Amino acid sequence: xxxxxxxxxxxxxxxxxxxxxxxxxxxxxxxxxxxxxxxxxxxxxxxxxxxxxxxxxxxxxxxxxxxxxxxxxxxxxxxxxxxxxx
Amino acid sequence: xxxxxxxxxxxxxxxxxxxxxxxxxxxxxxxxxxxxxxxxxxxxxxxxxxxxxxxxxxxxxxxxxxxxxxxxxxxxxxxxxxxxxxxxxxxxxxxxxxxxxxxxxxxxxxxxxxxxxxxxxxxxxxxxxxxxxxxxxxxxxxxxxxxxxxxxxxxxxxxxxxxxxxxxxxxxxxxxxxxxxxxxxxxxxxxxxxxxxxxxxxxxxxxxxxxxxxxxxxxxxxxxxxxxxxxxxxxxxxxxxxxxxxxxxx
Numbered sequence: 001x002x003x004x005x006x007x008x009x010x011x012x013x014x015x016x017x018x019x020x021x022x023x024x025x026x027x028x029x030x031x032x033x034x035x036x037x038x039x040x041x042x043x044x045x046x047x048x049x050x051x052x053x054x055x056x057x058x059x060x061x062x063x064x065x066x067x068x069x070x071x072x073x074x075x076x077x078x079x080x081x082x083x084x085x086x
Numbered sequence: 087x088x089x090x091x092x093x094x095x096x097x098x099x100x101x102x103x104x105x106x107x108x109x110x111x112x113x114x115x116x117x118x119x120x121x122x123x124x125x126x127x128x129x130x131x132x133x134x135x136x137x138x139x140x141x142x143x144x145x146x147x148x149x150x151x152x153x154x155x156x157x158x159x160x161x162x163x164x165x166x167x168x169x170x171x172x173x174x175x176x177x178x179x180x181x182x183x184x185x186x187x188x189x190x191x192x193x194x195x196x197x198x199x200x201x202x203x204x205x206x207x208x209x210x211x212x213x214x215x216x217x218x219x220x221x222x223x224x225x226x227x228x229x230x231x232x233x234x235x236x237x238x239x240x241x242x243x244x245x246x247x248x249x250x251x252x253x254x255x256x257x258x259x260x261x262x263x264x265x266x267x268x269x270x271x272x273x274x275x276x277x278x279x280x281x282x283x284x285x286x287x288x289x290x291x292x293x294x295x296x297x298x299x300x301x302x303x304x305x306x307x308x309x310x311x312x313x314x315x316x317x318x319x320x321x322x323x324x325x326x327x328x329x330x331x332x333x334x335x336x
Contacts, residue, residue, distance in 0.1 A: 048124070058124070
């Protein structure tokens, strides 16, 4: 089990976004968008890959297209993590 | 043409053109190592399909844009297989923007995955080919012809073709043939991204062959370049485009 596994999805995501965007002040609210976090399309790809590795899950690009904010995105990631645990 | 008993690594080998190459090499008898970046389920599905052809298939997750991941991948290959006979450099990425909008990060991302990975992987692959082998990289017609928003990929593919020639001359004395395949418009997910303003039927009609190149067409050519029959083709970038480059769209 990695350190990320015992962190919540929100904490893990915040750490990953900090590392990739190199920003210290990362505030995640349900309505925050990746753009507001300062993440461009390449950053988003790297964030997805880091989350997949942290939780050993697979995020499907087609599913992600309809997720417009952090609330929806985190909900989707949590669903994938829960499916993995089953 | 038989590749029976050969061991082949295909980067980006789980989907699209890479998948077609993986399955063609498997159908010719090669054991296949499928490198992939994100979709484990797609890699596993392709590996299973390869195994159904009676060969061994192994998947390795690695972002070839990161040198340390390349090192890890080749360490695993060396430990598990001990050698390599065929290396197909297919993994590619890019930032679809015109030249004047392309930033340094997008440029570097594309060059790292498309061009630098070919150099680093070829260095490692060649060390695992003491009795000779085949290296084929997948280039693109975009290395020499202009397509809007294809800047970063087109330039990286030009680098691939130049590197193909340098590697080919260095490795030919060791019995390793290095060549490139440069497809035109291939019916794939990538084409939908880069040619979104062009309708696929129009592209097909503009191709002298009357249809788009299919991933399997690329795979057939790659398999030939990997065979014993083509030991005297060295350092070439072979265009496969149904004649599109001879009669470009007006």
